[in-house]
Amino acid sequence: MARFIAAVKRVTPWAAQNADGAIALGLAIVVGVLGIMPDEIFGKQGDQIQSQLVSAATLVILALVATALLRDRARQAPVEETITSGALAELPMRLTRLEEIETLVTGTRKALDSLQLVRVLGSKQEITQSHAEARQDTTRWSFKGGTGTYLRAVTLPECVAAARRIKRHLTIRIEIIDPSNLEVCEAYARYRRSLSDSPDATGETWTTDRVRKESYATILAAFWHRQRYGLLDIGVGLSSTMTTFRWDLSASRLIMTVEDPNMAMTALAGTFYYENCDTELRLSFEQARRVPLEMYNRVPLGDEPTLEEVQDLFERIGVPLPRSYNGRDVVDVARKALRAVDPYGAPPDGT
Known part of the structure; x- marks a missing residue:
């Protein structure tokens, strides 16, 4: 119920x-x-x-x-x-x-x-590998930075050697600090020393004199390689301002490095960042003081350029070496031009 x-x-x-x-x-x-x-x-x-x-x-x-x-x-x-x-x-x-x-x-x-496609590189090994991938089969290279040490040590000789092996045309544009502008050279040296007073991977500390010699060496290296490879179209621009970044741009990627040898950033071709940096480098190079590379055949340089050849070259192109330079200084410039030490390599013994 x-x-x-x-x-x-x-x-x-x-x-x-x-x-x-x-x-x-x-x-x-x-x-x-x-x-x-x-x-x-x-x-x-x-x-x-x-x-x-x-x-x-x-x-x-x-x-x-x-x-x-x-x-x-x-x-x-x-x-x-x-x-x-x-x-x-x-x-x-x-x-x-x-x-x-x-x-x-x-x-x-x-x-x-x-x-x-924009990623950070966190070690010397990653940066070195990224540069190697950028150099592979590239037909062009644009650089903007301080004095171009790594460019002379690795990028320029490697790219020219690869192009020569298959007889390929190669276009290179380089923008560095103007070595005849003492003010900008001093500013760059102070900036590098403010980050570290210790010698870098090349075994040297940064001084105004070193900045000038490194830039002179990059100019000399450009002429030396131009005389030895007929399909090399190379240009050098001298800037009156310094930058804390270094741009290396090939046909396949962009690599942007800073003073920390273990930090960099890379972007592949076709990305927003790559395309805009390419435009920036082109416009910046056009505004820089141009080195007359078309005069490369006026002063032939030997496989081991002599003091007279180096001095005569810089006089003819309108970027004379300082009068205070002696024979040892000129030899130092030539050594840096053709035997530059890789800043991402192991430090020299004893440093």
Whole structure:
């Protein structure tokens, strides 16, 4: 009995909320019961009475079903109107918004893909490997930096040797500090010393005199290599301002280094960063004081340039060596030009 009462309590709220459906269901059950009851129960005219009861109950059921349908339709009308006038009316605007979001996502994905191709190099070994990959099969190289020590030691001779092996044209653009500008040379030397007073991987400390000799050496190396490879198109620009970065750009990638020999950044060709740095290097080179490399055949340089050849070369191109330089200084410039020490290599013995 208790279970029956509990079941009635559970059903009662639903029946009250759906009275018409509940009544129709109850009548349908009654009709079903009447239909299977024997005619004798209703007396002599049991068949007629039974038919009348079933017909009446059926009409009531149909009326209740119709009432339920009309009520449901009345409830759905506001919802349909809201959907038609609201959501559907806003559909074109929302579709346009979705297209804008899709365009934004596509652009963001492309930007992220480009950024993924800019990575940090965290060791000398990684920097050396990246330079080797940049030199591989390249037809051009652009450099902008201080004095071009690594350029003379590795990049220039390696690129020229690779081009000569397959008789390939090679274009090189170099922008370095103007050695005749004492102010910028002193500023660069002070900056390098402020980072470290100890000798670097070349075994030397940075002084104004060293800055000037390194820049003179880069100019001399450019002429020396130009005279020895006819398919080399090389240019040197002298800058009156210093930079704390060094850019090396080949046909395949850009490498940007700083004074820390264990830190650098690289970007592949075709990325946003690569293309903009390429433009920057071109414009900067055009504004630099140009060294007349077209005069390379005016002063032939031997495999081991003599003092007279070196001095005569710098006089003819309008970048004379300081009058204070003696024979040892000129030899030092020639040594740095053709036997530069790799700044990313192991320090010399005893340093």
